[in-house]
Amino acid sequence: MSQDAIVVLDFETTGLSPLQGDRAIEIGAVKLQQGVVVDRFQQLMNPGFAVSSFIADYTGITNAMLSDAPSCETVMADFADFIQGCHLVAHNASFDQKFLTAEFARIDLEQSQPFACSLLLARRLFQAVPNHQLGTLVNYLGIANDGVFHRALNDAEVTGALWLALSDAVSQRWACPAPSFELMLKLQRQPKHQLEKFMRAYLG
Template identity: 65%
Template sequence: MNSANSVVVLDFETTGLSPTQGDRAIEIGAVKLQQGVIVDHFQQLINPGFRITHFIEQYTGITNAMLNEAPSSHIVMHDFADFMGDANLVAHNASFDQRFLDAELARIHRHYSGRFACSMLVARRIYPDASNHQLSTLVAHNRIEQQGDFHRALADAEMTALLWQHILDTLCQRWQCQAPSFAMMAALQKQPKANLERFFAKYADNQSS
């Protein structure tokens, strides 16, 4: 399905910024949206095979003791690959999460066929008056009720899903975009801000033709 409101929204907590530098995922959280409604959840700590730093413990609230009891990436990522199936994917700052998803799946020789969209890139175009485009700022800017603690994977995935749905509602209200497709959202995140009116006018023409 290519509807923008039927997607898997995911978030990773990690040991650092770059899987190419040896960083690993330590938690994955995800929600499955169908027609804008959260219908399923996925959350699992992941043992990276080494001790994480005190900074990461403080930043995420995930401790080495918690990770010592967690399953390996091999187990978790097989389960997550089954969970996401062939759905399209959304994340906040998606390039970060996509790098870790690709790296962890490559270790178990699993792949996915869905495409990625970035709620942060779309929000930069839709909410240019926000003071910044971090997830917590956009949640407050749009008066979305916060659920859970930021920097835990499932809570961040849930809040990203609520933000994503709010973005889709904004498109319907401000630009009369009825039932935006995922392909449209993927194209929107690449549009120059000055081109938005022309972009939405072209989309409206395509819908009416």
């Protein structure tokens, strides 16, 4: 897989923090190559303990659904192969990155790929939106969706479409065709009021 391949991923989990013992219960991802989805990955995974009724209601993932699912370790080993050689993107990426790092650590793998955050980029590029939750951005941008959020593949699909919208926004605003992943990473770190100055310097 060439280095311009991007995997947009989303976890559903038993809670907010792997440091508190929370585990992944579903991973969904789409692989983008030159702006086109070329592959998908979706798998429930059994964390080894029961999920709470809150999480079951929030995600729609029940203990019955997880009872026959493969272990986190099995799924994450497969997912490591899926993302090999790719850049990574997630919405509120710090959340997904900490779970990916924690689950990989359990199978003696290291999460080393660069990770872009569509939430941070949207805060900089779509400042007029009332908030930058995924559902709000999807509605604001008119991204096609089936209205189902908090299932991993659905969220990864619409985040992939959001990523392409963010890339298009950079292209159109600064006449910068096909902005690189590295540029998007740099943009997400810029203060909002510094974007124009940064892009002028970047484009020379």
